[in-house]
Amino acid sequence: MTRIAIDPSDWLGHARLVREVYGRLTAEGILIAAADESGRLNPMTIGWAVFGRIWGRPMFPVLVRPSRYTYRCIEHTGDFTVNVMPPELADVVGACGKTSGRSLDKIAAHGLKVLPSRHIGSGGLAEANIVLECRVVHRNDVQPPSFAPDIIASYYPEGDFHRVYFGHVLGVSVREGFLQDDSA
Numbered sequence: 001m002t003r004i005a006i007d008p009s010d011w012l013g014h015a016r017l018v019r020e021v022y023g024r025l026t027a028e029g030i031l032i033a034a035a036d037e038s039g040r041l042n043p044m045t046i047g048w049a050v051f052g053r054i055w056g057r058p059m060f061p062v063l064v065r066p067s068r069y070t071y072r073c074i075e076h077t078g079d080f081t082v083n084v085m086p087p088e089l090a091d092v093v094g095a096c097g098k099t100s101g102r103s104l105d106k107i108a109a110h111g112l113k114v115l116p117s118r119h120i121g122s123g124g125l126a127e128a129n130i131v132l133e134c135r136v137v138h139r140n141d142v143q144p145p146s147f148a149p150d151i152i153a154s155y156y157p158e159g160d161f162h163r164v165y166f167g168h169v170l171g172v173s174v175r176e177g178f179l180q181d182d183s184a
């Protein structure tokens, strides 16, 4: 399937892209993907992210718990892709949030195809409507003493405090035809 490249410094100006990223993120989730030490790409579902501009760059920070195989993958690669899947693949997105790449090749299990990246080592997913290629330019662990107590109690009863990976968006591509209703 043909893909159209978008200038990363402009991508937040495309209402259609922003709406779709936020819409899918808050529905079934979106997939981040990074390769493991053997080069195998591992997709993981996320439901939380912030995106915007930091340090004069387009940025996409994501939160990953140390218990995830993805944590190990990103520590290894220093990069990741953000993949916004079509709603028809919502069940695949859900499944990638329930199984771990430690014990399952999720790409093979769900019949997904790897899309080679242009700017980073980790690939994207060919089925995605939107793929962002991100290089980690900063990482930071959330700090327990800095939290409001209700957040600690709700989200960290067992510790496993997120590491925030600040991804600099170096590449953006969309499925051909996806931007046609950008004016909406």
Ligand SMILES: Cc1cc2nc3c(=O)[nH]c(=O)nc-3n(C[C@H](O)[C@H](O)[C@H](O)COP(=O)(O)O)c2cc1C
Pocket (backbone or CB within 6 Å): 028, 029, 042, 043, 044, 045, 046, 047, 048, 049, 063, 064, 065, 067, 068, 069, 070, 071, 094, 096, 097, 098, 099, 100, 101, 102
């Ligand atoms: C909708 C949804 C959103 C999720 N969001 C996150 C997230 O933002 N950060 C995180 O560390 N895990 C999140 N998870 C959990 C991981 O996707 C899940 O633990 C996954 O199996 C980890 O895969 P891995 O071990 O291959 O990395 C989410 C799961 C779902 C279903």
